[in-house]
Amino acid sequence: MKRIFLTAAAICALLHARSQAPTDSTGFKSRQLKLEEINLVSSYYTQNGDNAAVTGGIGSEKLTDIANVFDIKLTKYDKRFRKHTFGAEIGIDHYTSASSDMIDLKANSSASHADTRFYPSLNWSVANEKKGTTFTLGASSSTEFDYQSFGANISVAKKTRNKNGEFTAKFQTYLDHVSLVIPVELRTVSNGREHDYPTTPRNTFVESLSYSQIINTKLQVMFLADLVQQKGYLSLPFHRVYFKDLTVHQENLPDSRIKIPLAFRASYFLGDKFVIKTYYRFYKDDWGLVAHTVDIEVPVKITPFLSISPFYRYYTQSGINYFAPYAAHTAQEQYYTSNFDLSKFNSNFYGAGIRIAPPKGIFGQEHFSMIELRYGHYTRTNGLNSDIVSMNLKFK
Amino acid sequence: MVVLSSVMAIVSFTSCASVKEYQKNKLNDAEMTLGNRKIQKTETSFQTYREGASGANGGKDGGGCGCN
Numbered sequence: 001m002k003r004i005f006l007t008a009a010a011i012c013a014l015l016h017a018r019s020q021a022p023t024d025s026t027g028f029k030s031r032q033l034k035l036e037e038i039n040l041v042s043s044y045y046t047q048n049g050d051n052a053a054v055t056g057g058i059g060s061e062k063l064t065d066i067a068n069v070f071d072i073k074l075t076k077y078d079k080r081f082r083k084h085t086f087g088a089e090i091g092i093d094h095y096t097s098a099s100s101d102m103i104d105l106k107a108n109s110s111a112s113h114a115d116t117r118f119y120p121s122l123n124w125s126v127a128n129e130k131k132g133t134t135f136t137l138g139a140s141s142s143t144e145f146d147y148q149s150f151g152a153n154i155s156v157a158k159k160t161r162n163k164n165g166e167f168t169a170k171f172q173t174y175l176d177h178v179s180l181v182i183p184v185e186l187r188t189v190s191n192g193r194e195h196d197y198p199t200t201p202r203n204t205f206v207e208s209l210s211y212s213q214i215i216n217t218k219l220q221v222m223f224l225a226d227l228v229q230q231k232g233y234l235s236l237p238f239h240r241v242y243f244k245d246l247t248v249h250q251e252n253l254p255d256s257r258i259k260i261p262l263a264f265r266a267s268y269f270l271g272d273k274f275v276i277k278t279y280y281r282f283y284k285d286d287w288g289l290v291a292h293t294v295d296i297e298v299p300v301k302i303t304p305f306l307s308i309s310p311f312y313r314y315y316t317q318s319g320i321n322y323f324a325p326y327a328a329h330t331a332q333e334q335y336y337t338s339n340f341d342l343s344k345f346n347s348n349f350y351g352a353g354i355r356i357a358p359p360k361g362i363f364g365q366e367h368f369s370m371i372e373l374r375y376g377h378y379t380r381t382n383g384l385n386s387d388i389v390s391m392n393l394k395f396k
Numbered sequence: 397m398v399v400l401s402s403v404m405a406i407v408s409f410t411s412c413a414s415v416k417e418y419q420k421n422k423l424n425d426a427e428m429t430l431g432n433r434k435i436q437k438t439e440t441s442f443q444t445y446r447e448g449a450s451g452a453n454g455g456k457d458g459g460g461c462g463c464n
Contacts, residue, residue: 043438047446067438162414206451212430216413218422222430226451261452265430269422277427283449291449299427307427317448342448349443353435357426374435384446392435 036073036085037369038395043067049340049384052099054183056240056248057326057338059102061384065095083127093117103183103238117144121151132159132166146179146197155208164214174204180237182250202232218269228259241336242327251337253322259285263293275299288321289342299355309353311376319344340382351376357394370394 121140
């Protein structure tokens, strides 16, 4: 918490120094690089349950995670009055996990009980406001002890002639490597050397299409469709599966997966005080999982600069074909997992957020433009529950 | 699929008025955003890890382990 406030104070000082420069009031689009906004998002997440996949579908799922994401956005106009936007983001998560600690069943607290994930990303977009086109390029990476990911994306967007609709096509890829950290009792002498694990690839390709449309002065909608192809090692090497005869095995899932999520969003301004935001997603994949997600959030504008947003999300999934709980799989099955995240269940997620964005800034600090807090409680019908609290500080 | 088709049909039957820039003050309100806000980043990540479905703007499709 102290670090967050120190970072916030440093950003305020930086922006205060920048504000000493004279501003332009003629409407001329300066070609100088301009700081658009800086965001700091911090979250604390905690969960508990009794179906850890590391111990074959039984055992504690207790986990805590502290996440901090810092991002900065800069803009610049070029000679042809095209708007260039440069974004950079750095994220750091630190988590402790009771289930990872059970990779070694005999350890009271092993090296795997905690880890840190570091995930920077960069993106650049160029928008031709006259033509209504936007072209975007991005790159990202994510590093943790047993997982390395590199991502890239490219997208093209085109507005309709009256600027009320926009079509976007996006292609993303993630080229990942999974370290083969296997349960201690299944290791042989040759793969038992600490911190020297072989890796295996897992690649993801995503084609996304979306179309947003303004219906009238109070209603806008969006349609989204993805086609996701995954290839490579899609199991997790330290997930145990206990067969009926109580022999222990590593989780074994197919090496390809095709996912099709389709979604619809709508935002409606009801009167002068209420906004109704809705989201529905249908999902199907070739592992046999079918899911539906419904989300509604109703921000209430207490004043033009203060809003409170209660929300509710309902999710239901059918479970994959290869799931069975502890000691239920048999040696006749080709693929098997006891990961309850892939089992049949329903979940509820509810909570509220508060957003304050006064015109003169938070605490009268002109550049400290917005503070938002959000809390949510999540329950799953198979016993897992979690809580999350998040904070977003925005500086302009 | 039926629900999604129905929603699409309802919207397509609704005539879309051409809204000018100066009429977009409510549409441009920060609460009207069509998508997840920055503060939802961690919660959508965990939903992706704790549930089998992902994508279509409801959590990313790859690039992280979610191993725990």
